Amino acid sequence: MQRRQILKGAVGLGLVSGWSAKANAAASLAVASGGAVPASARALPLSSVRLLPSVYADALQANQAYLLRLSADRFLHNYHRFAGLPAKGAIYGGWEADTIAGEGLGHYLSALSLMYAQTGNAALKPRIDYIVAELARVQQAQGDGYVAGFMRKRKDGQVVDGKEIFPEIMRGEIRSAGFDLNGCWVPLYNWHKVFAGLFDAQTYTGNEQALQVALGLAGYIDKVFAALNDEQVQQVLACEHGGINESFAELYARTQDKRWLALAQRLYHTKVLTPLAQGRDELANLHSNTQIPKLIGLARLHELTGRQSDADAVNFFWRRVTQHHSYVIGGNGDREYFSAPDSIAAHITEQTCEACCSYNMLKMTRHLYSWAPDAAYFDYYERTHLNHILAHQNPRTGMFTYMTPLMSGVAREFSSEENDFWCCVVSGMESHAKHGDSIYWENGDTLFVNLYIPSSVEWKAAAVRLELNTGYPYAGDIDIKVRRLAGQRYYTLALRIPAWASKYTVRVNGKPHTASKDKGYVLIRRRWKAGDTVRLSLPLDLRLEAAAGNDHVVALLRGPMVLAADLGAADKPFSGLAPALVGANILSAFAESDKGKAVYRSVGTGRPGDMKFTPFFAQYERRAAVYFNTYSEAEWAASEVAFRKEEARLKDLAERSVDIMHLGEMQPERDHDLQSDISYPVSYRGRNGRDARTGGFFSFHMKCTSGPLMLQASYWGEERNRDFYISIDGERIAHVKLDGSNPGVFIDQQYAVPERLTSGKSSVVVRFDPEPGHTAGPVFGVQLFIQTAAEASRISS
Known part of the structure; x- marks a missing residue:
């Protein structure tokens, strides 16, 4: 790029x-006169494209099997329940059992509709029609256009129908912390998915009832926003709302009713x-x-x-x-x-x-x-x-x-x-x-081929059927054949030449072909007939690409494909250091092991040892390394010295340690009798931790000893707007504010523990409380250790 x-x-x-x-x-x-790319383009209908065997077709088949295993009635559970209708299936778990419930139905309806267009599988259509009909039935039972499955968590912890929030909002009582609106998790985002599912059902399966359900829901939402002034609308939009503006823009496109355009622009x-x-x-x-x-x-x-x-x-x-x-x-x-x-x-x-x-x-x-x-x-x-x-x-x-x-x-x-x-x-x-859906695009008599995915396509504008066969991205040859065309006709085939392809060749019917080029395409314009073939050959050379921000951090690519080092099976632990690449000419030190599967090995450059590289996307059940620090031999030696120095520091700290709390890990939290509310475990950069949101806390027991102690808490240095207190046995010992002033590193902050709080005790309770409107942490571990004389002197000074 x-x-x-x-x-x-x-x-x-x-x-x-x-x-x-x-x-x-x-x-x-x-195109005819100057070989220029047309000024605009549109994708060929998804129903005109059929995938041929490839990794993409494998993914499609696995997904179709999953869609057919899922139950529409379980996604509809809350929709039925809140409309006073009998639920026909138990609610799903995870997010579908949380206050965001109902989002899954919109996506599921879209996925079924897209899969129907992509495959033509007749088993999908009845599910689509059933979901739409049930939503219409829910809407009729609601009586005001409302249809939703999301829930609201009240201040007392009770979880109820999410519809309860909208009279409050219409009265101007609007509360949001970014992802919740009056106690409901992203309701407008949720509705955006429902609208999308309804529109996809209409577009890809011709279900016109879907548009009527969308219109009913739109009418309810319009009444909510009609009660708000512009400032209040912005308050509502401060909560994640997905593309709800797109929903109303699309409704306008389908109905030409300017009411929906006005609402889309207001949002x-x-x-x-x-x-x-x-x-x-x-x-x-x-x-x-x-x-x-x-x-x-x-x-x-x-x-x-x-x-x-x-x-x-x-x-x-x-x-x-x-x-x-x-x-x-x-x-x-x-x-x-x-x-x-x-x-x-x-x-x-x-x-x-x-x-x-x-x-x-x-x-x-x-x-x-x-x-x-x-x-x-x-x-x-x-x-x-x-x-x-x-x-x-x-x-x-x-x-x-x-x-x-x-x-x-x-x-x-x-x-x-x-x-x-x-x-x-x-x-x-x-x-x-x-x-x-994005392989083939058209304008007039120009057909763009943008993705080299094995497939066949019916290009109705030219009354032609084409077939694309290739081993790409594992192999560089892409073959396109005119499978059906009545008679002969002129059209332009525009083939994308990727930016990384410095050299390429084009053959038409087996012979070298010179074509004009514009905006990254070769434009082959000729009188075509059934049986004509085109071969585009792209070089799949290795290259290194630096990560933005540091030219010494690189990834390896082959053509469009990212290669990654295979670090072992996902079900086996990995405790080693992140591998590195060392040498004066790292790229030249890769050896091809299996060209057909894009397998390579580093030769003499890998640290701590040489590695096997395979396509990253396909390492589904493997542990991988994608980015590598690169060093000269001298730089690598220096980095090892720094590493050993840090090891010595940590060893000293461990020898003085009284107790360590590994937050966010199940057994340590049980062992230390963790108590919490509105608090969540987190994991970041290989370290587990825990936070507490506004109104919450977390606390735990730690062993202690008499004498001067230090409490050390670890934070990610880029946390900002964090404001919280640390207390021991109910007495605050620190007021912590994190402002993001230490980018790129974890930081350890140390707090002196007054001796009176530990004297004569074998354990204490450590507690973290956020200021209202703020978050405590996340905290990536807490340690109590014996204070050295130097540390005591530093604190006193």
Whole structure:
């Protein structure tokens, strides 16, 4: 992607919903005369594409089997219950049993609809129609258009129907801490998924009842917002709301009722969207997946209204995220949040790359590409689709990850069949139902081939059937054959040349072919006939790519595919150091072990030893290393000296230790009699910990001894806006404020323990309490140790 820059304001006239004949004619004339890429494009219908055997088809089949194992009635449980109708199935576990319940149904409806279009499997259609009919029945029982499954947790802890929050909101009683709205977990985000499912049912299966259900729900939501002034709307939008603006933009597109367009434009989250429209990257410390759907909504609004500021915001956001906030596999976010621009090297952890973020970034990429086709968009799309989306499903089980960890030695954690339903599980059901939706695009008599996934396609505009066969990305040859075409006709085949492909060859019917090139495509225009063939050959050379923020942290790629060191089976522990690469010319020291499977070995450069490298996405049940610190021999020797020095410091501390509390770990917390409320275990950068949210606490017993002691607590140095107290046996010994002033490292803070608190005791209770409106921690371990004279002197001074 470094080879090209997408122009900020490059917005074509064509919209996703269609093109005029005049625009098509102009585009065709341009191709005929000058070999130019048309000004806009649209994806061929998903129902026109069928996948042929490949890793993508394997993922699709595993997902289809899972969709058919799931129960619509269990997803509908709360919808029925809150409408006063008998529930037909027990509620699922995990998130579906929490206050976000109901989100899964929207995604499930979308996934079934997409899978039906992708495969034509007749067994899917009755489920889709059944869900829509049941939602219509729920809506009728509610009597006011309302339909939802989410719940509300009252202040007394009782969990009730989420509908209870809306009269409060309409009275101006609005409370949110970012992810809850008046005690309900992201209700507007939830509804965005329900709308999407209804729209997909209409689009891909022709179910018109789905639109009527959407209209009824929209009417209820419109009444809620009609009661609010603009300031109150912004208060509501401070809670994660998904792409609810997109929902109403799409409803306007389908009905042409300007009521919905007005509401879509009113649901504009000023705090986040205005800086982006003005070209300011203020993304650091924002929750990634909260923001991306808002921009997708702006993209849809731009397509419907032509408002340039919306397009500017989307273009700017996409460029900043893909070029300054993304990892080598295309994903973004650490612990779900953006970090500072170009700081990826400092954020290689076990909580990188939330799958929902990539799911949504690929949606956004499709919008931008349709406005102004350029291969650079699909360089990003391919990288993310191959290395992240494929990595986030285990095709053996059909289960999904939440994060895709890039920290060395960390295994992927996959969902269970019935007791997780994280957002990335339910978006995963969609991602792996539509692997054919972005391969082929068209404008007039130009067919773009953007992804080299084995497939067949019916291109109705040219009355032609094509077939794409390839071993890509394991092999570099891509073969396209005209399987059916009545007679002969002119059209242009536009093949994407990835930015990393410095050399390539094109053959038509076995002979070398010279074609014009524009915006990263070779444009083959000729009179085609049935039986014609094209072969595109791409070089799959190895290359190193540095992580943003540190040129000495690198990843290995082969063509579009990220390769990773295999560190062993996921069910076996990994306790070694993160491997490194040492040498003057690291890239030249890789040896090919199995070309067909893209297997390589480092030769003499691996530390602590040489390693086998295989495709990262396929290491579903392995521990991997993706990023490597690189050193010269002298630098490696110096790093070992520093490591040994730190080992000595920790050994000294261990010898003086009275007790250690490993927070976030089940057995240590039991052994220390942990007590807590509104407190959650966390894991970050290989370390377990625990936090306490506003109104909560956590406490535990620790052994002690008489004499001067120190209490040491460990924090991640980038935590900010944390304000809390530490007490021992009820007496506060520290007021802690964390302001993010120690980026990239864990910090140990030490607090003197007054001798009177431990004198004559064998144990004490240590407690962490947040200030109202703040969080305590997370705390990554607590240690009580004997104070040295030097430490006592430092404290007294």
